[in-house]
Structures are given as structure tokens and as C-alpha cells.
Amino acid sequence: MSALIETSYFATAVLFILGLKRMSHPTTARSGVIWAGVGMALATLVTFLHPEIRGQYGLMLLAILIGGGVAWWSAKRVAMTDMPQMIAIYNGMGGGAAGGIAAVELMRVAGDPSLVESHGHLALWLGVLGALIGSVAFSGSVIAWAKLDGRMKKAVRFANQQQVTLAILAAAVLLGIWVALATPGAFVLFLFFLLALAFGVMVALPIGGADMPVVISLFNALTGLAVAMEGFVLDNAAMIIAGTVVGAAGSLLTVLMAKAMNRSLFNILFKQFGPASDETTEIEGSIKDVGTMDAAVQMAYADRVIIVPGYGLAVAQAQHKLWEMVELLQERGVEVSFAIHPVAGRMPGHMNVLLAEAGVPYDMIFDLEEINNDFETTDVALVIGANDVVNPVAKTDPDSPLYGMPVLNVDEARNVLVVKRGQGAGFSGVENHLFYRDNTRMVYGDGQKVVTDMIASIKTL
Amino acid sequence: MIEGLAALYILMLAGFVGYEVISRVPVILHTPLMSGSNFVHGIVVVGAMVALGQAETFGEQLIGFIAVVLGAGNAVGGYVVTERMLEMFKSSDKRKEKESSDKAKALKDAAKGGKA
Numbered sequence: 001m002s003a004l005i006e007t008s009y010f011a012t013a014v015l016f017i018l019g020l021k022r023m024s025h026p027t028t029a030r031s032g033v034i035w036a037g038v039g040m041a042l043a044t045l046v047t048f049l050h051p052e053i054r055g056q057y058g059l060m061l062l063a064i065l066i067g068g069g070v071a072w073w074s075a076k077r078v079a080m081t082d083m084p085q086m087i088a089i090y091n092g093m094g095g096g097a098a099g100g101i102a103a104v105e106l107m108r109v110a111g112d113p114s115l116v117e118s119h120g121h122l123a124l125w126l127g128v129l130g131a132l133i134g135s136v137a138f139s140g141s142v143i144a145w146a147k148l149d150g151r152m153k154k155a156v157r158f159a160n161q162q163q164v165t166l167a168i169l170a171a172a173v174l175l176g177i178w179v180a181l182a183t184p185g186a187f188v189l190f191l192f193f194l195l196a197l198a199f200g201v202m203v204a205l206p207i208g209g210a211d212m213p214v215v216i217s218l219f220n221a222l223t224g225l226a227v228a229m230e231g232f233v234l235d236n237a238a239m240i241i242a243g244t245v246v247g248a249a250g251s252l253l254t255v256l257m258a259k260a261m262n263r264s265l266f267n268i269l270f271k272q273f274g275p276a277s278d279e280t281t282e283i284e285g286s287i288k289d290v291g292t293m294d295a296a297v298q299m300a301y302a303d304r305v306i307i308v309p310g311y312g313l314a315v316a317q318a319q320h321k322l323w324e325m326v327e328l329l330q331e332r333g334v335e336v337s338f339a340i341h342p343v344a345g346r347m348p349g350h351m352n353v354l355l356a357e358a359g360v361p362y363d364m365i366f367d368l369e370e371i372n373n374d375f376e377t378t379d380v381a382l383v384i385g386a387n388d389v390v391n392p393v394a395k396t397d398p399d400s401p402l403y404g405m406p407v408l409n410v411d412e413a414r415n416v417l418v419v420k421r422g423q424g425a426g427f428s429g430v431e432n433h434l435f436y437r438d439n440t441r442m443v444y445g446d447g448q449k450v451v452t453d454m455i456a457s458i459k460t461l
Numbered sequence: 462m463i464e465g466l467a468a469l470y471i472l473m474l475a476g477f478v479g480y481e482v483i484s485r486v487p488v489i490l491h492t493p494l495m496s497g498s499n500f501v502h503g504i505v506v507v508g509a510m511v512a513l514g515q516a517e518t519f520g521e522q523l524i525g526f527i528a529v530v531l532g533a534g535n536a537v538g539g540y541v542v543t544e545r546m547l548e549m550f551k552s553s554d555k556r557k558e559k560e561s562s563d564k565a566k567a568l569k570d571a572a573k574g575g576k577a
Contacts, residue, residue: 016501017478023497023547024486030547033497037540040503044536047507053514056522060510063526067506067533075541086542087496090503094535097505100528104512104521111518186520220499227505228475232468234508240468241475242504248479249498253491256483342488349491356549363552367488 008046009238015039016242020249026362043238067093080357081314084346085148088216091223092141098134098226102127103193105233109183116183123233128180130229132172132196137222139200144216147204148346155208162270165202172196203269211268213347214257218265221250253348260342262394262405283436287423290441292450295417296457302379302415304335306371308408309355311345312385312421316447319358322384325451326360328458337374338365339408341389372409381413383434385447387420391432402430416440419450493550496543503536 015035022032044064048057071090078086105127109115116124146152172195178184179192207215228243230236258265299305307326313319326336338355345351352365375381383390390410394402410416411434418435420442434440443450479498486494509532513525 012504016504017482020479020482020494020497020501023494023543024482024490026487026490026550027552029490029493029550030544033500033540033543033547036497036501037544040500040536040540043504043507044510047510050511050514052511056513056516056525059522059526060513060529063513063529064506064510064533067530068537071534071536071538072541075538075545078542080546083492083496083542083546086538087499090535090538090542091499093531093538094499094502094505097509097528097532097535100524100531101505101508101512103524104516104528107518107521107524108515217495220495220502223505224498224502227502227508228472230505230508234511236508236511237471239504239508240471242501244472244475245479245482246498246502248476249483250479250495252480252483253495253498256491340488345492347492347495349489349493349495352489353492353546353549356546356551359551361552362489362550365489 002051005046005050006237008042009236012039012043012238013241015042016238017245020245080354081346082149083353084213084216084350085145087347088141088148088219089145091216091220092138092145095134095137095141095219095223095226098223098230099131099138099193099196101230101234102131102134103189105230106131106179106183106189107186110185110189113183119233123235124183125180126229127233128176130226130233131193132176133222133229134226135193135196136200136203137219137226139197140204141200141216141219141223143201143204144207144212144219147207148212156205161202161206165199168195168199168202172199207268211261211263213343213350214254214261214265214268216347217250217254217257221247221254224248224250257343257348260348260406262402283431283433285436285438287435288441289444290417292443292445292453293457295441295443296454297461298415298417299329299334299380299382299454300332300458300461302334304374304378305329305380305382306337306339306375306378306410306413308339308341308381308383308386308390308410309344309351310341310384310386310389311351312387313447314345314351314354314385316385316421318384318447318451319354319360321448321451321455323355323358323360325455325458326364328455332458332461336364337371339368339371340365341368341386341408342406344386344389368406368408375409375412378413380415380417381410382417382419383410384419384451387432388430390434391430392437393430393433396433400430410434411437411439414439417443419443419445419447421446489550493543493546496539496546500536500539500543503532503539506532506536508532 019032019036022028175192224243224246228240231239340351390408392411393400394405394407509528516522516525
């Protein structure tokens with residue numbers, strides 16, 4: 001029986017790795033998640049035969065039905081714009097499960113210290129570390145979810161916040177050492193978990209909007225690590241391998257995301273985004289606006305148009321209309337492509353998901369590095385719902401908080417059209433110099449309405 | 462079963478696998494991949510089942526039960542959202558194929574309607 005289980009876990013680990021590998025290319029991605037899903041189903045089924053399970057099969061089944069059922073229902077209903085917070089909450093659940101495993105095992109050890117000898121001291125230390133990491137991922141992810149879902153104020157800050165956070169961490173670590181050395185009873189365990197959970201809350205509290213995805217990615221990596229550590233405790237190779245793979249992949253993804261925003265992870269976690277510098281550099285030029293009709297004509301008679309979408313597009317729910325307009329332009333022989341900044345949307349690649357939902361094929365969508373040199377030869381660049389990621393001060397003004405962030409070279413296009421709800425700065429609060437350029441025209445209005453009007457105008461040509 | 466050094470080898474190799482898999486991913490797939498890796502650590506449900514199976518006191522059973530609920534939520538929710546996202550990624554050729562087959566189907570339906 002044990003051989004069957006071990007073989008199945010081995011197959012699961014192989015399926016996970018192959019699945020992730022396939023997920024890394026658009027054409028095979030869908031089959032990748034199915035492979036991983038098969039692995040997951042296999043591992044779950046054979047675990048019912050696990051020799052160390054002594055009962056509670058009914059409870060087990062009930063728990064799987066409840067957890068799986070609720071998650072299935074919510075996952076089927078969630079809108080694509082709300083994806084980041086859903087990923088956050090499912091990730092938190094994984095961290096909570098890892099913490100729960102650790103709690104059960106530590107309670108058993110407290111009741112029967114002889115178990116330490118059979119498990120080994122290393123497993124005990126790893127179990128405690130996994131408990132700490134898993135709990136932090138759990139409570140932190142719940143806060144992240146509440147913020148992104150608009151259930152909580154964006155960023156909570158108070159005096160001496162960092163000192164309080166570090167004190168909580170120190171206390172949690174000390175209690176953790178106590179737990180690992182002396183395997184104390186329920187009260188100390190309870191305190192340990194409480195402090196670990198509090199630390200997760202404190203980490204997530206001061207983080208504001210744009211930094212949130214990076215933190216979610218970090219929690220994702222942490223959950224992976226916690227799962228791997230509990231895998232050591234339970235001697236479960238599938239958990240060790242899957243957890244470590246996710247831990248490594250998640251850490252790399254976190255660093256990539258932070259880099260795309262031109263900020264280090266340390267900066268995001270411990271320093272707040274600087275307010276716009278007080279001294280206002282004299283901005284040359286003035287803001288000029290243009291009607292939707294003229295803007296539409298300009299695009300319809302262009303040879304090449306690059307569209308730069310931002311999260312504002314998704315908020316206005318304009319991505320379907322936008323694709324309809326692109327199809328019209330293509331029928332007229334205009335070459336259209338989409339340029340996506342790495343941090344467009346709420347997560348890297350989130351914008352791609354939103355465009356894919358509208359039906360835009362992925363081979364029309366280009367990354368910053370792929371397309372940035374093409375703006376020079378472009379007739380019209382249409383910026384819709386994006387702001388900071390096209391701000392040229394990131395290239396020119398060393399005093400700007402945006403300085404150094406890679407930006408799309410929209411200002412190099414012959415004509416720039418910016419669709420914007422109204423005047424005002426972007427998320428960072430930094431004034432956008434692009435709007436003042438001679439070749440820039442603003443098209444004010446709600447994204448969806450503007451695009452709808454443009455479609456009507458193009459049709460009359 | 463998994464002794465000290467062997468476990469470290471597993472850890473190191475799995476770490477490299479995770480790094481390699483992500484490092485060549487185009488940005489357009491970052492969100493689905495984050496979601497996919499989120500699904501993969503849903504394997505924690507297996508450990509939660511073992512923990513619940515070993516639980517003896519009421520407190521242990523309660524926490525074990527919650528752990529299985531959470532783990533199953535991670536696995537199922539992670540799978541469904543990843544699958545939903547990846548389903549939408551299509552290339553230009555695929556779209557045209559689908560459109561032309563839709564058109565053919567519409568023509569067929571029209572023809573059928575004509576006969577009836």
C-alpha cells in the first residue's frame with residue numbers, strides 16, 4: 001500500500017513540474033494546468049489509503065466537500081478584474097492549511113514528547129518555522145484580499161509602526177524557539193500562533209495599492225515554503241517538491257515584479273512610496289484636447305497604431321469595445337498592436353488576461369522591450385487608462401519618484417492620443433509631462449463611451 | 462524514508478526547477494503562472510488530510526478539519542481560476558478558425574431553417 005502511495009506522489013511531483021513547464025508557453029498553457037490538476041486529484045485520492053491515517057474519513061470527506069465546494073463556486077463567479085484578490089485569498093487558505101498541519105503536529109508532540117525522537121529534531125524545527133511562515137502568509141493574504149476587494153482602507157499607518165511590527169516578529173521567533181526546544185502545552189502554542197498571525201497582519205497593513213501584487217506574490221512564495229517544511233514533518237515528498245518549486249518560482253516572480261516597478265523588495269516592505277517632490281519643475285507646453293471624432297479619423301487614416309492600455313481601461317469595462325474598434329481599424333488596413341507595461345493592471349500580466357477576455361489574440365500584444373523601439377515609426381499611440389507607465393519624467397528627471405522606472409516611449413510617436421476621465425495625476429501623484437507635449441492630444445471622457453463614439457465615427461468614414 | 466542529506470538534495474533540485482520554469486516565462490503569462498503555482502501548493506491538502514487522520518483530541522481534530530477545508534479551497538479555487546484565465550489565451554489563427562467554423566455553423570443552421 002505504501003509503495004502505491006509513494007509511486008503516486010512521485011507521479012504527482014512529475015506532473016506538477018511538467019504542468020508548470022507547459023504553463024510557461026501560451027499554446028501549451030491550458031494543457032499544463034490540466035496535467036497539474038490530474039496530479040493533484042491522484043495525490044488526494046491515494047492519500048485516503050495513507051497508512052498513518054487512523055480514522056476521521058468522514059470528517060475528511062466533509063471538509064474537502066466544504067472547502068472545495070465554496071472555492072469552486074466563488075472561482076467560477078469571480079470577474080477577471082477581481083482576479084488578484086481571489087489569488088490572494090486562495091493563497092492565504094494554503095498558508096492557513098500549512099499552519100494548521102503544524103498546529104496539529106505540535107499539539108501531538110506536546111501530548112507525547114516521545115514523538116520527537118521518531119520524527120527527529122530537524123523536523124520539529126522545520127515544522128515550527130513552517131508554522132510561522134504559513135501563519136504569516138495566511139493572515140497577510142487575508143488583509144491583502146480585504147484591501148484589493150475594497151473592504152478595507154488602502155494603507156493603514158501609525159506612529160512607530162515598524163518598531164511594533166519588528167517587536168511582534170521578535171516575540172514570535174522567541175516563542176517559536178521555546179516551542180521547538182521544550183514542546184510546551186497548548187497555551188504557549190496558542191500565543192505563538194497568535195503572534196505569527198499578528199505579524200502577517202502588520203506586514204500587509206501599510207502596503208498601498210500598486211505594491212500589493214508584489215506582496216501577494218511574496219506571500220505565494222512563503223506559502224510554498226511553508227508547505228515544503230510541513231512536508232518534511234510529514235515525510236511527504238510530493239509536498240516537499242511542490243512547495244519548494246513554488247517557493248523558488250514565487251521568489252523569482254516577486255523579484256521580477258519589484259524590478260519592473262524599479263523598487264527593491266526591501267523598499268516595498270519597509271518604506272512608503274515617496275510623495276511627489278514639493279518643488280514643481282516648470283512644465284513646458286500646455287495641455288490640448290481634441291474631440292473623439294477627430295481622434296478617430298486620425299487613427300483610421302494612420303498606417304500604424306499602438307495602443308497602450310492601463311488598468312483604467314478595465315475599470316471602465318472598455319476592453320470589449322476597444323477590440324471592436326481595433327477590428328474596424330484592421331479592416332481599413334491599419335496595423336495595430338498593443339503595448340503592455342510590466343505593471344499594467346493589478347499584477348504583471350493582468351492586462352493580458354483582461355485583453356484576452358475581450359478576445360484580443362496574444363500575438364498582437366507586446367512587452368515593453370519588444371515594442372519600445374517601434375514608437376518612433378508609429379503614427380498614432382493611443383494611451384487609454386494608463387498614466388505613470390508612459391510618463392517621460394521617469395527617463396529625464398532624477399528628482400521624480402518615478403525616475404528609473406522603465407516606461408513606454410509613447411512620446412516618440414508622431415501623434416499621441418490620451419483617453420482620460422479627467423485632469424489629474426496618476427496613482428503615484430506625479431504630474432505627467434506627456435500630456436503637455438506638442439504632439440499630445442487629450443480625449444476626455446469615460447473610456448467606454450469614448451471608444452464607442454470612436455467606433456461610430458470610424459464607421460461613418 | 463527521506464534522510465537528512467537526501468532531503469537537502471531534493472530541496473536544492475526542486476528550487477532550481479522552480480527558478481528555471483519561471484525565468485523563461487513571457488510577461489503575458491505571469492498572472493496565470495502565479496495563479497498556477499498558487500494551485501500547485503494546494504498539495505498541502507494532502508498533508509492536512511494526514512494531520513486530521515492522526516488527530517486524537519477534539520482540539521486536534523478541529524484544527525485538522527479546518528486545515529483540510531482551507532487546503533481543499535486552495536487546490537480547487539486555484540485550479541478553477543487558473544483554468545479560466547488560460548482558456549482565454551488564443552492566437553490570431555485560432556480565433557480565425559473559430560470564427561470561420563462559427564460562420565459555417567451559422568450557414569448550416571440557416572440552410573436547415575430554409576429546408577424546414
